[in-house]
Amino acid sequence: MTSTIGQRTGRFRPTRLDGILLVGLVAAAGWMWYRSAVGVAYRWDWPQALSTVFATGDAGETPFFLTGIYATLRLSLWGAVLASILGVLIGVGRYAGGRTLRMFCGTYIQILRNIPPLVFIFIFYFFISSQLMPLLGLDTLFNRPAEEASGWQRFLFGPPALWENLVSGVLCISFISAAYIAEVVRAGLAAIPRGQWEAGESLGIPALDRYRFVIFPQALAHIAPPLTGQYISLVKDSSIVSLISVQELTFVGSEIANSSGLLFEVWLLVAFVYFLLCLSLSILLRQVERRMTRHFHQIA
Amino acid sequence: MSGEPKPIIAFEDVSKWFGTFQVLRDVDLGIGEGECVVICGPSGSGKSTLIRCINRLETHDQGAVRVHGVPLGPGERLPRELRGKIGMVFQSFNLFPHMTVLRNLALAPMRNLGMDKDKAEETALAYLERVHIGDQAEKYPDQLSGGQQQRVAIARALCMQPDILLFDEPTSSLDPEMIREVLDVIFELTDSGITMVCVTHEMGFARKVSDRVVFMDHGEIVESAAPDAFFDAPREERTRAFLNQILHYEASA
Numbered sequence: 293m294t295s296t297i298g299q300r301t302g303r304f305r306p307t308r309l310d311g312i313l314l315v316g317l318v319a320a321a322g323w324m325w326y327r328s329a330v331g332v333a334y335r336w337d338w339p340q341a342l343s344t345v346f347a348t349g350d351a352g353e354t355p356f357f358l359t360g361i362y363a364t365l366r367l368s369l370w371g372a373v374l375a376s377i378l379g380v381l382i383g384v385g386r387y388a389g390g391r392t393l394r395m396f397c398g399t400y401i402q403i404l405r406n407i408p409p410l411v412f413i414f415i416f417y418f419f420i421s422s423q424l425m426p427l428l429g430l431d432t433l434f435n436r437p438a439e440e441a442s443g444w445q446r447f448l449f450g451p452p453a454l455w456e457n458l459v460s461g462v463l464c465i466s467f468i469s470a471a472y473i474a475e476v477v478r479a480g481l482a483a484i485p486r487g488q489w490e491a492g493e494s495l496g497i498p499a500l501d502r503y504r505f506v507i508f509p510q511a512l513a514h515i516a517p518p519l520t521g522q523y524i525s526l527v528k529d530s531s532i533v534s535l536i537s538v539q540e541l542t543f544v545g546s547e548i549a550n551s552s553g554l555l556f557e558v559w560l561l562v563a564f565v566y567f568l569l570c571l572s573l574s575i576l577l578r579q580v581e582r583r584m585t586r587h588f589h590q591i592a
Numbered sequence: 593m594s595g596e597p598k599p600i601i602a603f604e605d606v607s608k609w610f611g612t613f614q615v616l617r618d619v620d621l622g623i624g625e626g627e628c629v630v631i632c633g634p635s636g637s638g639k640s641t642l643i644r645c646i647n648r649l650e651t652h653d654q655g656a657v658r659v660h661g662v663p664l665g666p667g668e669r670l671p672r673e674l675r676g677k678i679g680m681v682f683q684s685f686n687l688f689p690h691m692t693v694l695r696n697l698a699l700a701p702m703r704n705l706g707m708d709k710d711k712a713e714e715t716a717l718a719y720l721e722r723v724h725i726g727d728q729a730e731k732y733p734d735q736l737s738g739g740q741q742q743r744v745a746i747a748r749a750l751c752m753q754p755d756i757l758l759f760d761e762p763t764s765s766l767d768p769e770m771i772r773e774v775l776d777v778i779f780e781l782t783d784s785g786i787t788m789v790c791v792t793h794e795m796g797f798a799r800k801v802s803d804r805v806v807f808m809d810h811g812e813i814v815e816s817a818a819p820d821a822f823f824d825a826p827r828e829e830r831t832r833a834f835l836n837q838i839l840h841y842e843a844s845a
Contacts, residue, residue, distance in 0.1 A: 487686035491745075494647050495700035495752060496676020505699055509690050 334556060341557030345548060359450075360544025361565055366450055367461050367540050368527045368569075374466035375526060379473025384503070386474060387481045397474065404471035410532055413464045417536040420460050454539060461530070461538035469526045476518045480511035516581040523577065524570045531566070541565060599658070600625040600756065600787050601646055606655035608641060608811075615641045616652065617812040625755075628788040630798040630819075633808035634834065639791040642808065643758045646789065647678040660755070676704045679749030683761040685741045687733040687748070693720070694729040697748045704752065712751075719747040723777045739770030743777050750781075757781070759790035775801075795838055799823055807831045 328334055345357040354362075386397040404412065449455055484507055492502040512519075534543035545562035549555050599622035608616040615638045623629050631639045644650040645657055648670040657664045659674060670678070688696050697716035701707040707715070720726045723743040725736075733741055742762055749757060759778065763771040775797045781788065782801055792798060798805050798819060805822040807815045807830075815822065815831045826832050 485684075485686075487682055487684050488688065490649050490680075491682065491686035491688070493649065494678065494680035494758075495748070496704040497700050498703060501703040505703070506688055510688075513690070 336557065337554060338557055341552070341554045341561065344552045344554065345558065345561060356544055357548060357561075360539065360541040363450060363454070363458070363539055363544075364527070364530055364541040364569070366448070366458060367465060367530045367533065367538065370458070370462045371465035371469065371530060372523055372526055374462060375469035375473055378466060378470035380477055382470060382474035383477025383481065387478045401471045401474055404468055405475075409468050409529060410535065412468060413532060413536055416464055416467065417460060420463055424463075425456065425459075457538050460536060461533040461540065464533050464536070465526060465530050468529070469522065472522050472525075473519070476515050476522060477511070479518075480515035481507065483514045484510055513585045516577075516584060520574060520577040520581065524574055527570050527573060528566060598625045599623060600627075600660060601789070602656075602658040603642075603645075604656045604658070606645065606652045606657060608638075608645070608650070608652045608654070615811050616645070617810070618655070619811075619813055621806065621813060621816070623787060623789060626785050626787055627803050628782050628801060629790070629804050629806060630802040631789065631791045631806045631808060632793065632795070632798060632834075633814075637808040638811040639808050640760050643680075643760060643789050643791055646756065646758060647680055649680075676700065676752045677754050678756045678758065679752055679754035680758045680760065681742070681745050681749055681762045683764050685733070685738075685745045685765075687741055687745055689733050692730050692732060693725075693736070693744050696733070696744060697751045700748070701751050716747070716751055719750045720744070722750070722780075723747045724773075737770060738766045739773045742766065742770075742774045746774075746777055746781075754786065756787045756789070759788065759792065761791050761793070763792065763794060793838070795823070795835075807834065809834070 346355050348355055382397045382400060385393045386401065389397065446452075450458060488506055488510065489502070492506045497506065530540060531542035534540060534546065537543065541562055545558055549558035552558065601621075601623040603619045603621040606616055606619040607614065617638075619638075619642065621642075631642065633639050641650055645652050646659060648664065648668070651664075651667045651669065653666050655666075659678065662671060662674060664670075687693075688699070691699065694713055694716050697719060698707075698709065698712035701712040701715060702709060717726060717729060720729055723746055725740055725743055725747075728736060728740060728744070733744065736744065746762075762778065763774050766774060771794070775794060778788075778790070779797075779801050790798075790802070800819075802819050804816060805819050806813055807822070807826075807828075809830050815826060815828045817827070822831070823835065826835060
């Protein structure tokens, strides 16, 4: 074998191990099919499931299931944007800040990473809805008549009636994700050789520009793979905000599953949609990563 | 210590510690405007730390450093008005690997001096010509040899039109056959009026290029003299021992 580990070989040559694995897989699939057909006695009804899921409302509204998908997309998008901003700020603070700032950022990261996300969300949601919204005046902002929302606002943020809902979800998701992104960012900054900082400094490049042109582009090339993983996690983890009644895919799925009784079909559909979302995201981000690291000759 | 009329860099009783280890001991040194000073000495003698105290990549703990008459106290970083005025060439080049050579050179003039892109690139090309690699402008650093990379680094420092240029062992990480091209470029800078401080082990270069050689050992300046006097008639025993070692090494190699 001339290729190294992790590299794709030119042609696939099955070995004995591949055969054993294949037999094992077929056996497992057959057993599961047998159990579900005989043991569970579950009556599959895909036509009914599909028509339920994609049924439009009485007045021709968007199907409930689709609104859930859109909500998950919006949650993920805004969650990723906010988490990135927070994560970079906290990561930089953790790496380069003074003692107090470093400690503050470190504490944030430790707290968020060491509490189950679900528990954090229950605590934090109470805080958001009872304190943060009134404090920022968001509740009055969001309680305006629906007609005032323009087309692009609806497109970006969904129906106005659910804005408060969306903001709660986005805040929860991004606060959690920011802690992980911050650690990734910190590691990326730490991986930049000291000489790069010193060269920038001795050339008199202003501090912010030093980050922008010298440090961040290189750090980003280092952390692109873990960052991609973090964004995919964020999409999947957005499902937990269904527990504070944010009407995203999981919330919608569980409503439909419970009301129709088509549990397996609906949950399989939900799983399939998450799978598609995350798969396309990872393919997209891999392309971005390739473009970004195209010119990084010295960086592996 | 020096009788130069107009010191552009002055160390007054400067000391510095790394933890309990004292790297600089009561250093007194004046460097005149336009002077070219070579600093030599065994490794760990504080040479690099000394020149890094000039552009404040390191700060000292006691005494005072003056650059351009601006007093810099212990722990003080470089004030705004001096930023970019003191260029530095590093042992490991420290080029920005994700930028073309041209962009490596143009970045600082654009961001610090507010030069527009065309002007900055024009300047950059002129300096690349000056270090004899005008044809490499569109390459990335890792497509160049070590000697070429170090010349790019020198050109990059020159683009900021510094008054002072610091060299921190500029040839120490180069393959032997590339040392010459870099030293030649540095030699060509001696009539530019830029004050140069160079830490190096290249004694032949020191003799040919410098106005003064400073020998450091254990964090203190042992001897400071014109190159002929320094190499032909060193006053201090420690200097003689060091030179013997170096020359012996060169003779056997």
